[in-house]
Amino acid sequence: MKNFDLNNLVRANVQTMKPxxxxxxxxxxxxxxxxxxxxxxxxxxxxxxxxxxxxxxxSVKAVLAQQRNLKTDQVLLGNGSDEVLxxxxxxxCEPKVDNVITLPPTYGMYGVLANINAVENREILxxxxxxxxxxxxxxxxxxxxxxxxxxxxxxPTGNSFTDQSVVTLLQNFKGLVVVDEAYIDFSNKPxxxxxxxxxxxxxxxxxxxxxxxxxxxxxxIGYASGAIIAVLNKIKPPYNVNELTQQRALERLADTExxxxxxxxxxxxxxxxxxxxxxxxxxSKIYPTEANFVLIxxxxxxxxxxxxxxxxxxxxxxxxxxxxxxxLRLTIGTTEENKLLMEVLKSI
Numbered sequence: 001m002k003n004f005d006l007n008n009l010v011r012a013n014v015q016t017m018k019p020x021x022x023x024x025x026x027x028x029x030x031x032x033x034x035x036x037x038x039x040x041x042x043x044x045x046x047x048x049x050x051x052x053x054x055x056x057x058x059s060v061k062a063v064l065a066q067q068r069n070l071k072t073d074q075v076l077l078g079n080g081s082d083e084v085l086x087x088x089x090x091x092x093c094e095p096k097v098d099n100v101i102t103l104p105p106t107y108g109m110y111g112v113l114a115n116i117n118a119v120e121n122r123e124i125l126x127x128x129x130x131x132x133x134x135x136x137x138x139x140x141x142x143x144x145x146x147x148x149x150x151x152x153x154x155x156p157t158g159n160s161f162t163d164q165s166v167v168t169l170l171q172n173f174k175g176l177v178v179v180d181e182a183y184i185d186f187s188n189k190p191x192x193x194x195x196x197x198x199x200x201x202x203x204x205x206x207x208x209x210x211x212x213x214x215x216x217x218x219x220x221i222g223y224a225s226g227a228i229i230a231v232l233n234k235i236k237p238p239y240n241v242n243e244l245t246q247q248r249a250l251e252r253l254a255d256t257e258x259x260x261x262x263x264x265x266x267x268x269x270x271x272x273x274x275x276x277x278x279x280x281x282x283x284s285k286i287y288p289t290e291a292n293f294v295l296i297x298x299x300x301x302x303x304x305x306x307x308x309x310x311x312x313x314x315x316x317x318x319x320x321x322x323x324x325x326x327x328l329r330l331t332i333g334t335t336e337e338n339k340l341l342m343e344v345l346k347s348i
Contacts, residue, residue, distance in 0.1 A: 004200045006227050009092050009146055009175060019234045022055055053243035056233075060246050063253045064221065068193055073226040076233065079240050081182060081207045081220030082109050087232045088203070088222075089117040092146045092176060100147040101140055103132055105156055105321040107180060110149045119146075125322055130157040130287070132165045138172055147176045153183040156318045156329045158289030160189050170199045176228075178203045185211030185263050186270075187290035193223055200225050210292060211263050212252055217245040266292050270332045276342040277330075293331045301326040304348070311344045 007015070027035065043050045061075045078084035093100065099120035102110045106126075114121035122145070124137050137148065148169055152161040170177050179192045181204055192204050203224040209215035219241065222232065252259070270292065277283055277296055282304060285297035298304050301319040305328060308315055316329040332338065 004174065006200070006225075006231070010231055011090075011092060011094055014091050014231065014234060017234055019236070020238045022052065022238055025055060049243050051243075052239055053241065053246055055238045057241050057246055060219075060241075060249050060253070063250060067253070067256075068191075068223070070193065070196070070223065071226065073229055074196065074223055076222035076224070076229050076236070077241050078220045078222065078236075080209070080218040081180070081205050081222075082113070083240060084205050084220045084222040084232075085109060085178075085180075086113050086117070087235060088147060088176070088178065089113050089119055090235055091231050093117060093119040094144075095119060098144045098146045099142070100149065101137055101145060102149045103137070103151075105130075105154075105318070105324050106149070106151045107155045107182075123322075126154075126157075128323070130154060130159050130323070132161055132169070134165050134168050137169065141173060141175075145173075145175055147178055148173060149178050149180065151180040151182070153181075153187050153290040155182065155291070156293075156295055156316070156321065156324065156327075157287055158183075158291045158293060158295050159287065160187055160290050166192070170195075170202055173201070176201050176203055178205060180205045182207045182210055183291035186267060186292050189290065196223060196225065200227075203228060208249060208252065211266075212259060213262065214248065214252055217248050219245055219249050265335075266332050269335060269338050270294065273330065273332065273338055273342060276345065280345050282348075287327075293329050295324075295327055295329050297327050299326065301328055304328060307348045308341075308344060311348075313341055313344060 022040070040052055042052065057077045058072070060077060061072045064075055065072045076084060078087065095118035099122050100114055101122045101124060103126050104123050111121050122140050124133055124140055127133055132150065150161060150166060153159060166179065179202065181191055184191050184206065192202065196202055203222060206221045208217065208219045270289065273294060274286060277286055277294065282299045283296050284299065287295040289295065295318065301317050305315065305317040318324040318327045318329050330341065333341070
């Protein structure tokens with residue numbers, strides 16, 4: 001996007017505010033290990049978590065930046081990706097004035113957060129093959145449209161959006177384009193992280209909940225220009241990522257070989273499941289997937305959902321979502337779990 005001006009997007013009150021500052025921020029250039037902190041009313045007796053955590057999560061950011069060939073000031077960490085997304089609404093969208101655009105069927109939290117923040121959500125349905133209707137999206141944009149949300153690979157459909165559709169939106173929309181890459185590790189497509197320097201209005205969200213197997217620690221990631229991250233840091237809660245989460249993230253991020261083995265295994269299991277599902281009589285369509293789940297169209301989604309529940313298998317019935325009538329979403333489990341799922345699918 002040429003002539004992109006971030007200042008035109010930031011809410012006026014956010015532009016003038018100063019972020020909360022803790023002693024850990026103020027003395028970050030000192031050797032804090034040798035300092036005595038008596039400023040925060042903490043319990044002084046060591047137990048591993050008696051001190052407040054690093055408010056900027058510098059150790060985790062350094063690892064992520066190194067692994068992704070970025071600068072640390074291009075990284076924001078949140079209490080799950082949902083907090084990162086919420087910060088975008090709070091920083092850039094004026095309640096009851098601005099609007100965002102989402103592309104159903106898609107991740108439901110975009111709409112929830114829009115509602116919480118009193119921001120209009122303009123929904124532009126995906127095409128029949130679950131691709132963005134770029135012309136319709138741009139036609140829906142007005143002076144108060146601040147953000148377009150793209151989930152790619154998309155949840156619940158599993159497919160990635162074409163490069164051309166994303167590029168067209170980045171080049172023709174004067175607001176922010178958020179590409180949610182929660183499932184990017186299961187795709188053969190490269191991450192849009194490679195294009196951050198090319199598009200100043202590009203924001204990418206990722207998570208450690210899926211491929212990294214850390215859903216329980218709630219760590220989401222936002223990647224963007226240093227200028228955008230600086231705005232978000234203004235309104236970020238000072239200790240939004242706790243010490244235990246930071247420690248566990250560092251341990252997991254260091255084990256790159258194991259992570260890749262698990263990703264490879266999930267992809268193999270996904271392909272095995274797809275082969276079996278093709279032979280299931282009540283399945284009428286299998287949608288292309290680049291995620292750790294498969295969306296299938298069946299004869300009666302509610303009936304088949306209940307049959308699986310009766311067998312002790314919980315999946316997701318997506319039939320109420322736009323363009324998803326009579327569809328079920330199957331997450332790839334362990335080898336044993338997938339074997340049982342396949343046996344039950346064939347038996348009913």
